[in-house]
Amino acid sequence: MAFKTSSDSDEMAENHEINVTPLVDVMLVLLIIVMVASPLATVNVPVDLPSSSAAPQPQPNEPFYLTVQKDMSLTLGESDVVTLSALKPALDSALQGKDKRIYLRADKDLNYQDLMKVMNALVKAGYGQIALVGIELPAGSQ
Structure with a gap:
């Protein structure tokens, strides 16, 4: 707190x-700290994703599967082969509604980018409930 002295009185106002x-x-020091710390907060680490050993989730009575082979061939259900460009009309006719979950099975050697193309096509077609299917490992094995 600042005080001012006056020549008229002995008290300080x-x-x-x-x-x-x-x-x-203080604000400039905080700004510098944030500017130095923010690049350190980003993570650029290559990831080798492990297989899942989580408890299996209950399956619905009639799950609808979309299978993606290594050569990017798509199979609706168990036998209907479809191309990526014809995926939306085929799903519309097979599901008769957009509230049903799609179980996506993909070959383990499929390129990650190709899997993302299929998932993006599903979302663009209006099917946002996508579940990825994998092989369930026994408990304790990695």
Whole structure:
């Protein structure tokens, strides 16, 4: 707090002005800390995803499967082969509604980018409930 002296009296009168300089200094130091720490918060680590040993989830009575082979051939259900461009009309006719979950089975040697193409096509077609299917490992094995 700043005080002002007057030549008329021996008492000091209070000055109600805020000294802004320390506030600006503290804010600049905090800004520098944030600028230095934010690049360190991003993670650029290559990932080798493990297989899942989670407890299996209950399956519905009649799950609808979409299978993606290594050569990007798509199979609806158990036998209907379809191309990626004809996926939306085939799903519309097979599901008769967009609230049904699609179980996506993909070959383990399928390129990750190709799997994302199929998932993007499903979302673009309006089917956002996608479940990935994998082989369930016994408990304790990795």
